[in-house]
Amino acid sequence: DSGVTQTPKHLITATGQRVTLRCSPRSGDLSVYWYQQSLDQGLQFLIQYYNGEERAKGNILERFSAQQFPDLHSELNLSSLELGDSALYFCASSAHGGRDSYNEQFFGPGTRLTVL
């Protein structure tokens, strides 16, 4: 158990809908990262937040957005869902922001999103 929790574990929805994935980082960790794992694209970094502010951005679609709240939990919002958005979405957390040095990222179990 990494200490990172993600809810829900599974989510099934229809095309065009909007969903919210939630992540609670390890106690004391300030950074949260979101990754997408799909058969087509593999594991891809989406976005990082550090202490409430966006720190780094990866291959995140404009239909997707994220935020980190004052209690440090994070939400990933996916809208106008398409079949291709079906994937496993991982959240990870680390102690700090990692701008100048690496901080180990601890991964949650993921949320499996199925878009029908």
Place this chain on the structure above:
Amino acid sequence: AQSVTQPDIHITVSEGASLELRCNYSYGATPYLFWYVQSPGQGLQLLLKYFSGDTLVQGIKGFEAEFKRSQSSFNLRKPSVHWSDAAEYFCAVARTGTASKLTFGTGTRLQVTL
């Protein structure tokens, strides 16, 4: 941009046999290098990492990896595989200076036969 290649999609080894999983990276300088393992239904767990110094790094669960700059490789090894090692293994790279963003390879699925 950095990239990672794992040429083997699927590998099968017998329990007790040795294992080597290949990883090649593309990056202009020495990156941070990692190996993660993903068991079915689980998140990713860090096996080991290389930042600098000794090119042979030891990790958890008896794994080790060797950084070879001349070959741009960071292969994962284990001298004797256990059935519980069956999982998917990911090599990842992060740029020095922006170490937060991990770029992953496509993964190698390891099957262990008894």
